[in-house]
Amino acid sequence: MSTNQARINALLRKSLVGELLDTQFYLFSVRSKREGNVTNLQALFANDEALTAGSEYFSSLLSKDSETPNDSAVVEFQDYHACEGGISLDEYGYASDSDLDEEEEETDETVQDNEKCTEVSAERVSRTATVKDFATKGAQRIIPTRRVLVTDTAFNTWQALLDYLYTDEIVFAPLRSQAGKSVRCRRLGEAPPCSPKSMYRLACKIKHDKLQAKALSAICSSLTEHNVLQELSSSLTSRFPAILEMEIEILFQNIVSPTIMKDFPALIQRIASANLPHGADILTKLHERMLKQHYPRILSPAPASENKCKGSPLSGPFKFNWEEPRKPVAVSWT
Template sequence: MADRDCSSLKQSNMSWALESALAESVNHGSFADVELSLFSRRLAPGKVGHPRPVYANSVVLKRTSPYFHGLLEGGFVEGDVNAGLPSFPISTDEYGYESDSDLEDDGIDENDVENEHEMAQRSRDSSPSPQLEDGNRKGKEIARSHSIPAREASRRSLRRIMIKDSAFNTWQWVVVYMYTGQVVFAPLKSQGLDDRASQRAQYRSNFPYHPLPCSPKSMYRLADILGLDALKTRAFADFKAKLSKANIYTELFTKFSSRNDAVLRAGINFFEDYCMNTSALPQLQRQLEIIAVGDSIHGVPVVISLFKACLCRKKRSLPATAVSAWDNGSEENVAPIDGSLDGIFSSARAPKGAGKSGQ
């Protein structure tokens, strides 16, 4: 019987760690023993601010991801939360993911206002509590000798960790996922800012105590860093499901795509399946113009990938004799395919010798 109970507790690292942390909290009265301080808002290009706390249990964190072993045991711990907030900057220009969709744009946000009140209240609470004004002396002594030390002991165990390169909203869902296996993704910004804001507002109305839905791209990046492969797979699947003809070029030419081979490949595959026709030219031309003026250098590998996709598509459509000519470098004699991007790219190639000046 005991063996079966032990086996059920350890059926997964996550559930076992959560069970252990909950059991331990019965004894010391506090489940969270780590405060992750994270930026939540984009203040200006390259600058972020508005740090906010995410509370978590170190046993669950370390059991779920090896990333936290060094983070919690190394030099990243900033100290006791009760010491105040001076060790964490209110803003930084060294944020590691400038296109993070989980950073809100600068402006007044009710959550930030609430958080400022929370921070201020926590600072006030760290000072000695006033004595109770009513009740007998014995009751006061009991409250002073039991309640206050228990609260202070709990606070002494709450350590702050400063994380500068991923957003508050993303980390909220990472911790929720570690506890429950659940995560909720927001629409991509490329699907429309109004639609994204509307869906997030509706979610907040339905689930007022849950974090707002997070970006699948931000979660993909963070899950990769943390080694949470199942979460990374879910984020990737959600991202692919939200690609469309309306947003494929926006997504293809992001820094996120240029830095993640699997994401870029997913975008190219979507392009090959649904966008290999002349109707795609206006959007593609706009992206090429942006690259041409030097405002989107990271888009160059995307153009190369698109060009390769067009060439491969054209090659697959050729008869065997034409493929042989193609492989031998005489493909200029092969007629282009009308009305498709691969045909357009082929017909746009300059003939041999066109780039040489006359002798």
């Protein structure tokens, strides 16, 4: 039996006796451009043992010996926390997060749907109250769980992370810059898709090398001449050198394609207008890639033995061969 299957079996057995859930994670799931914040907390329920088995980050975060989380973006709360109503996009730290749903503008149909949902919720509350009244008459078992608020990651990304730690499976959604591609709806029993860019950011934060490599590979396979310039302009590219290097390589491979030749001047204009904070990094890396392709010897440092002049090292591509001057030859005249 594989380690992964053994872990799943253990979780199923714990569920039979009601000892499956240890921690509740609450994360924001909606971005409001109108308000400039993230809202709509949703909960995920997890088993600590399953998470700590495959992640040092969770081993530290969920340690019973630790009274406070080791992550400033993780907050423990009991009944209410000031962040529950939402936080600003700046506070969240990733305004362009693809795993956040966009807030829909309210229409007459939306209002009617909300009213129907309210009626259904009221009915469910009534039924729940009846069940609770019945339960109080018999023996009850209350299982305490830890409640944690995560303020820098989308609900969808965190759900995919927990699912990966449970099953070792990950499903990446297409990049938003990929024209004509959309995320398909999934069934409850299927792995939840997430943005590879959002997962790469999270994997770097929790220092999960294997998941980081998977996300980076998914980003790479999604880059083409049609979206690489758009991805180069993203805020995530400015934060992670590995992504910048990869996108520069794709750009260089397609530098003479019609799409790149047509759209590249617009990128240069943005950089020249100081509308792209990491524009200098893009041009520097592109220049390095061009030198590597066409002038490889310039980037290769000269051997130390060839860069010496009277024992003083010289830097740069220049090479000097120093020779001691010949001593004068004594001539005797007889």
